[in-house]
Amino acid sequence: MAEELLKIEHLTKRFEDNTVLDDISFTVRKGEVIVVVGPSGCGKSTMLRCINALEPIQGGKITINGDEIVYGSKNLSTLRQRIGMVFQSYDLFPHLNVLDNILLAPTKAQKRKKDEVTKEAMELLKRVGLADKAKSYPRQLSGGQKQRVAIVRALCMHPEMMLFDEVTAALDPEMVREVLDVMIGLAKRGMTMIIVTHEMQFARAIADRVLFLENGKIIEDADPETFFENPKTDRAKQFLNIFNFERE
């Protein structure tokens, strides 16, 4: 079995009196693709934001390769460079063109050489089919193109793992596929990923493990086959039924 990369122990997150994440523990191994599903407001997105220390936590411990991620700590920016994150939308920088969006963090935060990063960025853009958009500005791109650029921008930092927060939720249906294909390509290359999504067929195709979250708790943690065919809990069955109904 591959080594442990990300370890989450007893993670608890509260917004005032409202407990959003309630004593969550799980481990992500190197190269593993974890898909997190669950009803809206179950805490999926908050969990990803806590892993990237965008939110303070009220209890528990998050470590990547043994290094603890602490909200507000001094070395946070170096830790964050090891975890790539792509958001639902609107996170490209509108005042920079595609290439500059990608180059900003590698050249400023990692102090890498511009030529070297440009070369890598162009290769990655080519891989996602956007080489000709390097000089375009975000507002000239479609939603799907923007998300592919956002993925490239995160990859250029050479992260040890990637977090995807409902990256297709704001897209028109015909653009969802092009983004999901890029993520499947990443999985094939062995990228470690945690994906929050509502696309159940995609979840089933890409996941090594599915976590089902409800009311801030993990109530199922299973391989996709088991989760989608034989969910253990009634809540998971009900949840999956809603999607089946929609698909019919």
Added chain:
Amino acid sequence: MPDLGLDVLFKGKNMIRLLGGLWVAVRISLIAVAISIPLGILLGIVMTSKNPIVKVITRVYLEFVRIMPQLVLLFIVFFGATSALGINISGELSSIIVFTVWGTAEMSDLVRGALISIPKHQYESAAALTLTPSQTYLYVIIPQTVRRLVPLSINLITRMIKTTSLILMIGVVEVLKVAQQIIEANRMSSPNAAFGVYLTVLLMYFIICWPISMLAKRLEKKWG
């Protein structure tokens, strides 16, 4: 503790005199506000007209009045009227005229802005329901613009009150003039009176304007 000249304020009727001077300034702004708000609303509606002549005239008026410093406008009326028309207008009347002309321009621009921010389909659906233009304004458009307008007009009042401090410059005896007189009269007994007296005048304006700005801010948040 150095002498800050605060004792002067409590001598004789000095405080009352200062407040009296403040009232002169505030009264002028209140009169100007009372006239410019209705005039401004009227002009604002006129300005949404499609007639090119109306558009040009109102535009020129608006731009000129808004680009000139208010003090220049005060000079034009106060000094200009005497020489051009041969009539002598008091500083106080000049101030009311200028602040009304200026306030009307500012108000009309606010009204025009609020009116054109109402989406076109509001007019169209009102027309489709066979409301007359005046009914459309009365029942559909005006209620929607009022919420946008009220905080902005309240802000205009504080701007007006602050600007009335300028009337000192055309010789109206208001709070700053009274302050100067008090300082002058006490220059021997209390050489530092300037500090206490001007600080007091500054605070007086603050005490008047601040609550009004807060009210505007609160309404803006509530209705925004």
Added chain:
Amino acid sequence: MNWDFIREYLPLYKEAALLTVKIGYAGIAIAVAVGLLCAVALYFKVPVLRRVVSAYIEISRNTPLLIQLFFIYYALPKIGIPTTPEGCGVAGLAFLGGSYMAEAFRSGLEAVEPIQMESALSLGLEKSQALTRVILPQAVSISVPAFVANVIFLLKETSVFSAVSLMDLMFTAKDLIGLYYKTTESLLMLVVFYLIILLPVSILGSILERRLRHAGFGS
């Protein structure tokens, strides 16, 4: 209209206008710096400092420039802070303008989507890098219309400088009216010179505003 009179006193107005412009832009430059600092302090909710900044903004915005100038010029020397007319003009304008600029930049900062900050941080940028490279460039361009409006407002406000014995345009006009009773000519030159100072800024402002409204980055 007495054109000889106008010709004779034109240089006097020119000099006065130059003084207005010099002190005006010096004050505005400092106001911009003060405004940026205040806006950033408010945006990041810096403890203590944000309260000081809020108090400053309220005092500055709710009192007239004329009285601020009187206070700086006549009252501050009494507690041992000496001022010159020029220094007083610059300081007064900076004190007033700082709060207006702060509000302009603050609303610009708030208009930038919070996710911009988060995605910059999640890429591993330091907070200060995220601010200068990602947030500020966007905020500043959003606040251009408010910024230009403030510049015009502050240039107009300079008209009260004569109250602290600066020989500006108002001083010159009043002087000539008092000395020679050439009211029409004096007022005409006054208006013309203010138009020369203010119209270009106003026109530039509306051009910038139109371009920002219809375009944005990348067109």
